[in-house]
Amino acid sequence: MRQLIAGNWKMNGLVADSLSLARAVADAAPGLACDLLVCPPATVIRPVAEALAGSVVAVGGQDCHTHANGAHTGDVSAAMLRDAGAAWVILGHSERRTDHGETDTLVRAKVAAAVGAGLTPIVCVGELEAERLAGREQEVVGRQIRGSLPEDFAGVVAYEPVWAIGTGRTPTEADVAAMHGFIRAELVAHLGERGQSVRILYGGSVKPSNAAALMAVPEVGGALVGGASLVAADFLAIARATHGG
Template sequence: MAKNMLIAGNWKMNGTHADLAGLGAFAGLADRARDGVSVALAVPHTLVFSAAQLSADTSLSIGGEDCHHKESGAHTGCVSAAMLRDAGASFTILGHSERRADQGESDADVHAKAEAALAAGLDIIICVGETESERDAGTAQSVVGTQLAGSVPDCDTARLTIAYEPVWAIGTGRTPTPDDVAAMHDHIRAALVSRFGEAGESVLILYGGSVKAANAEELLHVSNVGGALVGGASLTVADFAPIVEAA
């Protein structure tokens, strides 16, 4: 495809050092990707250093799955953006729907983390998306607009990526249509342009709703879809490769 694309995997709470034996295949996939297609993996904090070392001379970017908003201090069990950067990460995911739901993260929390990540030299992927009740109430676009306004800091847009997660389709048996995806991605694009002007046109907007080999090609051709945030299908290169190839 003509436009630049990012295919980012999110391993979530999966993986041990034994699983990094297959990282070379992911790196090879990134190295073979067509011009304009970038490949990244966000791995658990315990794997960031080793994954970054193993992929150091490749096109594969390694990132974290979250960070704390403070650089250091009495925050037991937390990992700062500076620590991620020191371990070799080049980006982090923030505001993922699972953290918003399970850890109760607010837009203000995500905004603070984003500022900390940028200050530490990390690029950011900020997730937004509406729940089933919000979609059924007809407030999907206003909810996502509010999340964008509250979660995204003023920043160099070259370091910003947005990921749209249709939370309402996760585990419900409901599947977004290409028209559903296009409508939300077009809405997000309009909000970015309103906020950042012409620079908002170039921010990649990833789709993060159960992307897999069977639906990747169709989804990646939807209006204003600039790639994918991939969960389960990023755990093995066999499942991940067709998505990269579709880009």
């Protein structure tokens, strides 16, 4: 299966800058041996999707509500993301879990809403630094997988050690291999044979200088890229570091 390089632009980008970044990625995308996805802020999904129409670069959202509509001021539904041109959505990112108190149960409900609207979910799991130092990383990630993924899950999982996001720090390749192997086993235990085909992305300070080593780790099915996805040259360098890229 081709690796997936997904860019999470987070709360960055007005229309002009977002269009410039999207077009730079699309221009260099043909011939890359990976799948490409950009997830801009909700306010610019439609213009970015229109700019990328006909290209090989997919578009996603960064979160969605559990309901399709209703009295939920400031929220965005999965149906709205789809209507704006998104085909994917990131769910359960550590910044949502930490800053907004999102639970596994809530993430699971969002997964159902996303799938119901025709979106492919990328569900994030990962441990805090204190949890890793206490040797509880597998306990935490295993609980998140079982709690956040419905038994008919058919999306993507992203492992993001929370302590590595935006810090410039990354786990060792051995640590990444161990966790991705554990996640694969948990997916199979939870989903059955279908768990063998779920892509597992790595996320956490992925950059051009470490991308090749990370993408070569067994069970790493791509990357969820944060800061480096805001610079087209860096994002594309990571894409070129994939298997055959």
